[in-house]
Amino acid sequence: MKRIVLIPVLALLMAAACGGKKPPVPVAPPPFPNGSAPGGGADTTASRPPDPPPVPGGGGVTARPIPNDPYSARDIKDINDNSPLKPVYFLYDSDQLDDTAKKVIASNADVLKQQATWVVTVEGHCDERGTAEYNLALGDRRALAVRNYMLTLGITAERLRTVSYGKEFPFDPGHDETAWSHNRRAHFMLTSK
Amino acid sequence: MMKVRIAITLFLAALALTTVSRPDGVVYASRLAAGTAQDEFALALSNVGAHPHIGLPNFVVTGGGADQATAATTIADVLWSDIDFEREYDMIPRKRSASIPVAPPATLPFDQWSDLGADFVLAGTARFTSATAVTIELRLIGIKGAGRGKEYFAMQYDCGMQTARGPRDCAHAIADDFHKQKRNLDGVARTKLAFSSNRDAMRVTGRPTTTAGQGKEIYLSDYDGANQQRFTVNRSLNINPSWSPSGGALAYTSYASGFPDIYVANLAEPGRALTRPAHGSDQVQNQLPAWSPDGTKLAFMSNRSGNNDIWIVNRDGSDLHNLTNTPSANDGAPSWSPDGGKLAFTSDRTGANQLYVVTAAGTGLQRLPISQKIDRPTWSRLNFIAFTIETSSGHDIAIYDFNNPGVKILTDGVGSNESPAIAPNGRHIAFVTTRWGHKQLAIIDRTGQNIQKITEVGDNEHPTWQPFTTK
Numbered sequence: 001m002k003r004i005v006l007i008p009v010l011a012l013l014m015a016a017a018c019g020g021k022k023p024p025v026p027v028a029p030p031p032f033p034n035g036s037a038p039g040g041g042a043d044t045t046a047s048r049p050p051d052p053p054p055v056p057g058g059g060g061v062t063a064r065p066i067p068n069d070p071y072s073a074r075d076i077k078d079i080n081d082n083s084p085l086k087p088v089y090f091l092y093d094s095d096q097l098d099d100t101a102k103k104v105i106a107s108n109a110d111v112l113k114q115q116a117t118w119v120v121t122v123e124g125h126c127d128e129r130g131t132a133e134y135n136l137a138l139g140d141r142r143a144l145a146v147r148n149y150m151l152t153l154g155i156t157a158e159r160l161r162t163v164s165y166g167k168e169f170p171f172d173p174g175h176d177e178t179a180w181s182h183n184r185r186a187h188f189m190l191t192s193k
Numbered sequence: 194m195m196k197v198r199i200a201i202t203l204f205l206a207a208l209a210l211t212t213v214s215r216p217d218g219v220v221y222a223s224r225l226a227a228g229t230a231q232d233e234f235a236l237a238l239s240n241v242g243a244h245p246h247i248g249l250p251n252f253v254v255t256g257g258g259a260d261q262a263t264a265a266t267t268i269a270d271v272l273w274s275d276i277d278f279e280r281e282y283d284m285i286p287r288k289r290s291a292s293i294p295v296a297p298p299a300t301l302p303f304d305q306w307s308d309l310g311a312d313f314v315l316a317g318t319a320r321f322t323s324a325t326a327v328t329i330e331l332r333l334i335g336i337k338g339a340g341r342g343k344e345y346f347a348m349q350y351d352c353g354m355q356t357a358r359g360p361r362d363c364a365h366a367i368a369d370d371f372h373k374q375k376r377n378l379d380g381v382a383r384t385k386l387a388f389s390s391n392r393d394a395m396r397v398t399g400r401p402t403t404t405a406g407q408g409k410e411i412y413l414s415d416y417d418g419a420n421q422q423r424f425t426v427n428r429s430l431n432i433n434p435s436w437s438p439s440g441g442a443l444a445y446t447s448y449a450s451g452f453p454d455i456y457v458a459n460l461a462e463p464g465r466a467l468t469r470p471a472h473g474s475d476q477v478q479n480q481l482p483a484w485s486p487d488g489t490k491l492a493f494m495s496n497r498s499g500n501n502d503i504w505i506v507n508r509d510g511s512d513l514h515n516l517t518n519t520p521s522a523n524d525g526a527p528s529w530s531p532d533g534g535k536l537a538f539t540s541d542r543t544g545a546n547q548l549y550v551v552t553a554a555g556t557g558l559q560r561l562p563i564s565q566k567i568d569r570p571t572w573s574r575l576n577f578i579a580f581t582i583e584t585s586s587g588h589d590i591a592i593y594d595f596n597n598p599g600v601k602i603l604t605d606g607v608g609s610n611e612s613p614a615i616a617p618n619g620r621h622i623a624f625v626t627t628r629w630g631h632k633q634l635a636i637i638d639r640t641g642q643n644i645q646k647i648t649e650v651g652d653n654e655h656p657t658w659q660p661f662t663t664k
Contacts, residue, residue: 121475125405131612132569132611133433133481133581133612134525134539134546134568136481137501140478140496141523161452161475161476162478163448163453163478164478168409168432169404169406170405171402171404187401187405191451
């Protein structure tokens with residue numbers, strides 16, 4: 001009994017530990033502290049001293065992308081257009097996660113663990129058969145179901161946003177079961193990285 | 194010096210003359226001196242099943258040129274449609290009477306009108322006093338029997354003709370006055386619709402595919418679909434507009450900041466003076482606004498307690514509170530009763546979405562006895578609720594009448610029919626239908642008759658009907 005409880009706790013702790021090891025992102029200091037711009041004039045760009053020449057040779061820092069991270073050079077739009085985060089599909093009028101859905105969510109959670117700075121929005125979508133108003137709530141339930149399962153996999157709440165689009169944004173414009181099955185989804189969108 | 198003063202005086206006199214022309218839509222009505230034979234007309238109307246047959250020929254036009262003649266024809270066409278729309282009279286199609294010579298009321302070709310079956314003719318003159326002002330004299334003349342040649346209605350209307358809206362606004366004002374005087378009926382010819390549409394195909398930036406990112410904006414139109422114009426311009430999803438009781442503001446849901454929140458736009462203010470009284474965020478999302486009848490509050494659906502409930506907030510954002518605190522159920526689509534004392538809403542607390550009524554204080558919850566799945570209740574000031582009902586073929590528009598309890602399905606199962614909006618006089622219902630392919634707005638009489646197409650371009654959804662505005 002105790003062990004069952006401990007496993008998710010351990011997973012959470014490990015996730016937290018992983019997050020803690022990540023080096024802090026360097027933040028450039030503001031060019032001048034507030035109100036102390038040289039000359040004190042309104043036009044600070046005019047009185048700014050020229051940039052120093054680049055430091056030549058040894059002692060400088062060379063930067064290069066981490067070879068194993070395929071996403072560092074891609075912008076958010078590009079990643080969303082061909083995303084490693086896969087959609088989760090639902091049955092008609094259902095917000096239940098079946099085994100396939102849970103596997104997809106777990107794989108998406110792995111991506112988020114690799115990309116520790118990513119914040120995602122889980123969008124709830126519906127097929128066109130229910131009424132527009134009902135589907136706004138159904139989409140919300142789908143997004144929340146996926147979010148809640150992600151939380152159990154150790155992804156922290158502040159990295160997961162949700163939004164319901166009801167049946168307003170169909171991925172497949174068709175009007176048959178194929179289209180409907182594509183449109184009953186929770187879609188992952190990268191919001192910031 | 195003297196010459197200058199005279200010139201200024203002349204200029205001012207000219208200015209005074211030109212300001213006589215009216216702004217479009219502001220119509221001055223005055224009764225003509227001629228006596229009206231009200232009683233006999235009332236007698237004819239009280240005859241059961243006898244909707245009088247009325248002909249409406251072109252006006253006798255004086256003054257102006259070809260443009261003014263065209264404007265006068267538009268006024269007659271629109272007036273015909275406005276009167277036909279309220280179904281109080283059996284209007285003779287203008288095409289059928291087109292061959293009858295246009296004549297002043299005194300010299301109407303009575304026999305020809307009688308042959309067409311006319312009981313009365315609504316005959317008028319259009320006198321253009323300038324290119325931008327017209328005076329319409331309108332008389333209802335008896336055609337048959339002892340009433341032949343008698344006047345049953347005689348009014349004069351001064352209308353502005355300064356913009357393209359002029360002729361239609363003039364006709365709408367005349368129609369509403371005619372219905373009020375002859376039938377004590379509040380016509381809806383001057384009311385408007387608001388709805389959402391993807392017709393301009395504005396793609397929302399950052400969306401993964403074209404169809405999953407086609408924005409919807411709010412549009413306004415006259416009640417009859419004329420003068421459609423875009424209201425929101427933000428390349429996002431803007432849906433479910435709700436017209437404030439005074440007619441001066443719209444509440445709607447916008448995803449402009451990335452999540453759904455309720456916006457209130459003031460139609461008279463430059464820049465709309467947008468407010469967000471429901472305090473949405475990326476964690477707290479709000480949908481489906483509905484105004485209280487006094488315009489001080491909004492009810493809406495919100496997931497701020499972890500699931501969707503009905504919440505109420507003052508228009509200024511104060512006194513936010515949960516009306517239906519049901520953690521295990523989804524409550525949505527609120528609508529206020531005409532006296533503001535109750536709200537209708539949907540809930541899936543027993544499984545499928547059913548129609549519930551609760552007091553504004555959150556007490557006295559009651560489920561209305563409707564077995565089918567329903568959505569989007571809309572409470573008319575005439576004490577019935579229109580809603581979407583699930584039928585074997587899809588969705589239809591139905592009403593539940595408190596005066597005669599029971600469900601009546603109005604639409605005919607053709608296509609999917611959703612999201613009713615009730616005209617302020619309770620006689621007509623605008624809704625969304627797929628019967629012509631794309632989602633289009635249509636209007637149907639409360640009796641279930643006379644379906645009329647309102648929109649043509651793109652997909653058009655979520656109608657709301659402007660209430661009667663205080664004059």
